Amino acid sequence: MIDIKPLLIQIASQYILDPNGAHGLSHWGRVLENGLSLADIEGGDITVIHLFAIFHDACRHNQTVDPGHGARGAALVEELLGDLRLVNRKQLDLLTQACREHTDGKTQADLTVQICWDSDRLDLARVHIEPDPRCLCTDAAKTDRLREWANQRAIAKYIPPYVNIQWKPLFIR
Template identity: 45%
Template sequence: MNQAWNYDELWDEVAQQFHGGAHSIHGPRHWNRVLQFGLKIAEESGADLMVVKLFALFHDSRRENDGHDPEHGFRGAEFAKELRSAGKFSLDDAQFEKLHYACHWHTDQHHHDDVTIGTCWDADRLDLGRVYITPDPKFLNTAAAKRAATTGPDSFLD
């Protein structure tokens, strides 16, 4: 699958379909922070950058509310599957399996042996400060994220 596609256009399409309001704690502002954290972690972890970028976009894209929504990760993973099938973006099957898994399980599991999945989950957890939770290094996968949680996630991005 070598179709040309544009990440920014995909971002806009997903953001336009987001069910939350402009001030949602799980909306595009959060996705952008997850993207920033993920790319920074990946500099050290060696995670697949395309999977990390797409995780940032899809992991909370199908939330129905900012409260308890246990199936949102699965819905986000399935939305990614739908848009991939429609040719909106391309990943090989192994990359897509990681993306789907990372989105589906990002709130239900803490650790994973795959560095890309671990990087995705860590990127999301480093933005817990938006809901007044300090990320706990024991729930993080990568050395970079653990350091960031200890020193303060915002300083990590500087």
């Protein structure tokens, strides 16, 4: 797995919102863990899934309706990873697509992209929306077991320990 700390430092330098907000760091951490749980069952590219968690909402301009934030996240991916030193061309293409289209409500895509979208949608209960299985992409995400696990963590606003220890200090300035 690649070292995401240098990327998080660059993401933090352009991040304009409260990192404690509904689309902030604890959401990114739960998205990451949702994605890894889905990948355990479905497969998929772990590097892309990991990077999606920290890029997809990195360029939000507000915590409510912001239709351009997926495209801006994809542009940041291009800016920071487009030299293909840390990811290969296929991973870059999957990651930019996953970020660009993550708010479009689509369910059909490459498995890795589907897992990225599901990982985000499985955290919707944090904003009082229970994810509808018909809006999820993968069989694993549609199971009661995974949805209930993710819903409980979303409602409790569970914060993975590394988010507070490793990620948050990078966003405090």
